[in-house]
Amino acid sequence: MEYSILLQELKNKFDKSILSIDETADIPTVVISSTSVKEIISFLKEQQNFIFLTDLCGIHYPEQEKELGVIYHLHNLVDNKRLRLKTFVTKANPQIESIVSVFSGANWMERETFDFYGVDFVGHPNLIRILNVEYMDYHPMLKEYPLEDATRTDKDDRFFGR
Amino acid sequence: MKTINSEHHLDLTKEDEKVYSTLNLGPTHPATHGIFQNVLTMNGETIVATEQTIGYIHRAFEKIAERRPYYQITTLTDRLNYCSSPLNNIGWHLAVEKLLGVETNKRVDYMRIIVMELARIADHLVCNSVIGVDSGALTGFVYLFQEREKIYEIYEELCGARLTTNLGCVGGFDRDFSIVAIQKIREVMKGLPKVLHEFENLLMRNRIFMDRTINVGGITADRALNYGFSGPCLRAAGIDYDVRVQEPYSSYNDFDFIVPIGQNGDTYDRFCVRQTEMWESIKLVNNALENLPEGKFNTEVPAFYFPPKEDVYSKMEPLISHFKKVMGEIDIPAKEIYKAVEGANGELGFYVVADGGRTPYRLHFRRPGFIYYQAFPEMIAGQSLSDAILTMSSMNVIAGELDA
Numbered sequence: 407m408e409y410s411i412l413l414q415e416l417k418n419k420f421d422k423s424i425l426s427i428d429e430t431a432d433i434p435t436v437v438i439s440s441t442s443v444k445e446i447i448s449f450l451k452e453q454q455n456f457i458f459l460t461d462l463c464g465i466h467y468p469e470q471e472k473e474l475g476v477i478y479h480l481h482n483l484v485d486n487k488r489l490r491l492k493t494f495v496t497k498a499n500p501q502i503e504s505i506v507s508v509f510s511g512a513n514w515m516e517r518e519t520f521d522f523y524g525v526d527f528v529g530h531p532n533l534i535r536i537l538n539v540e541y542m543d544y545h546p547m548l549k550e551y552p553l554e555d556a557t558r559t560d561k562d563d564r565f566f567g568r
Numbered sequence: 569m570k571t572i573n574s575e576h577h578l579d580l581t582k583e584d585e586k587v588y589s590t591l592n593l594g595p596t597h598p599a600t601h602g603i604f605q606n607v608l609t610m611n612g613e614t615i616v617a618t619e620q621t622i623g624y625i626h627r628a629f630e631k632i633a634e635r636r637p638y639y640q641i642t643t644l645t646d647r648l649n650y651c652s653s654p655l656n657n658i659g660w661h662l663a664v665e666k667l668l669g670v671e672t673n674k675r676v677d678y679m680r681i682i683v684m685e686l687a688r689i690a691d692h693l694v695c696n697s698v699i700g701v702d703s704g705a706l707t708g709f710v711y712l713f714q715e716r717e718k719i720y721e722i723y724e725e726l727c728g729a730r731l732t733t734n735l736g737c738v739g740g741f742d743r744d745f746s747i748v749a750i751q752k753i754r755e756v757m758k759g760l761p762k763v764l765h766e767f768e769n770l771l772m773r774n775r776i777f778m779d780r781t782i783n784v785g786g787i788t789a790d791r792a793l794n795y796g797f798s799g800p801c802l803r804a805a806g807i808d809y810d811v812r813v814q815e816p817y818s819s820y821n822d823f824d825f826i827v828p829i830g831q832n833g834d835t836y837d838r839f840c841v842r843q844t845e846m847w848e849s850i851k852l853v854n855n856a857l858e859n860l861p862e863g864k865f866n867t868e869v870p871a872f873y874f875p876p877k878e879d880v881y882s883k884m885e886p887l888i889s890h891f892k893k894v895m896g897e898i899d900i901p902a903k904e905i906y907k908a909v910e911g912a913n914g915e916l917g918f919y920v921v922a923d924g925g926r927t928p929y930r931l932h933f934r935r936p937g938f939i940y941y942q943a944f945p946e947m948i949a950g951q952s953l954s955d956a957i958l959t960m961s962s963m964n965v966i967a968g969e970l971d972a
Contacts, residue, residue: 432666432905458809459796461906461917463932477919479906479934483793483807486814490906511796514942522630537623537971546631553635
């Protein structure tokens with residue numbers, strides 16, 4: 407399997423859902439629309455041998471219109487090819503279809519992403535916090551929560567980054 | 569009587585309580601080897617459903633990493649799988665090197681293979697000897713722990729630390745292997761086969777041990793893949809996925825080694841796979857040590873390579889550059905990478921999103937233990953409590969890795 411053929415096939419099949427393709431990254435990266443995540447991942451698994459979900463994690467870009475991102479790393483173990491899928495949603499409507507029915511391993515990874523970023527995985531069997539306490543009322547990995555106390559005055563961070 | 573689905577834990581009604589009982593395994597239970605809780609619903613001796621709670625030692629590493637310069641993140645990786653921290657350290661260094669596009673020289677690669685395989689041996693030693701302990705055979709544990717101690721002495725010689733090693737740096741090592749270190753590695757490699765043989769004689773064909781572990785906590789290859797298993801647990805189920813072979817890093821392709829696989833994916837297979845992997849690791853260490861190329865122990869990565877100490881103390885430019893590097897004011901290309909290494913428990917991945925700043929914009933650790941531990945309820949459903957303990961220890965679940 408060649409990446410060019412795969413990407414072409416994806417483009418043909420899911421033309422409307424493929425937002426952009428980046429072949430220059432270390433792993434070919436496809437940005438897909440948040441409504442067809444499950445469809446595309448099922449297709450990749452069933453028909454393109456991407457049988458291994460390596461990783462699923464969230465990311466937050468506060469300056470973007472669609473702030474929250476979810477990144478899927480898939481691995482075709484037969485041909486030893488990796489693929490990265492990205493999808494973005496707004497913070498007001500963070501709904502993405504859950505892929506637990508496709509990959510059981512996504513269960514905790516989606517819970518982790520929900521826990522830290524507040525992404526709502528629709529159809530997840532048990533979407534509750536996993537690493538943080540249940541009564542936490544915010545999602546701590548969002549960029550608006552600084553690691554250090556923002557009211558601190560004794561330390562000037564201007565010169566050394568975030 | 570309700571039928572209880574193994575995936576969903578139910579609140580038991582009065583009527584159910586006559587049949588089912590609830591048992592708390594953990595958070596601090598000597599047999600769980602770490603702090604995580606399992607609430608078991610039992611029908612007599614048989615486990616019907618399991619509810620897992622993790623996160624007791626969550627330390628927000630991913631958040632902390634967003635404020636730390638790259639070289640300071642090495643200390644965070646130590647604390648993931650703390651039974652084989654040098655492996656995590658070197659994995660992280662390889663990830664940063666991939667981000668920077670650095671090619672390391674052969675000597676660095678071989679030195680890394682030696683350290684990584686030593687760490688793998690140390691990790692498997694703990695795991696396999698603990699399977700013995702949990703099945704009631706304490707003797708093997710005492711034998712093997714002595715060897716692990718010797719490996720820790722090697723770490724001590726290499727970097728000064730034992731458990732949280734912070735070993736090496738981006739580009740290679742802080743210093744070359746000393747004569748004492750090489751001597752110690754040779755000694756361990758000479759003594760270990762004898763001890764491993766002795767250990768295998770104790771357990772491998774031991775009727776009691778086999779009865780306790782065969783067909784206990786099994787998982788099929790299909791389910792294991794679906795759950796994202798990797799490392800020895802996946803290979804025990806019969807799938808020969810090893811990152812060292814699939815995506816060779818650090819010159820692993822120079823070496824010839826076998827990737828052992830099992831058939832049934834049960835506790836016994838996991839035990840045997842780890843045992844065989846140790847033999848392969850011994851071969852790898854010996855090979856790498858024999859063929860250790862001449863050269864520098866460090867590839868000069870300008871952004872991470874400190875100037876010589878005496879220059880820092882006496883000259884202006886080296887002092888400035890040293891200061892800038894310590895403060896993390898270095899040029900990092902704005903791109904994202906995923907780098908995986910074969911950790912002791914499986915595919916240990918680092919997903920780094922860099923925006924050109926001094927710290928990663930986002931860093932995600934793919935922790936193998938976190939991903940495959942969720943299959944635990946499925947693996948122990950219908951088995952007894954003592955089998956559950958054995959299954960857990962054969963999965964080598966480590967709380968540090970689980971909770972990040």
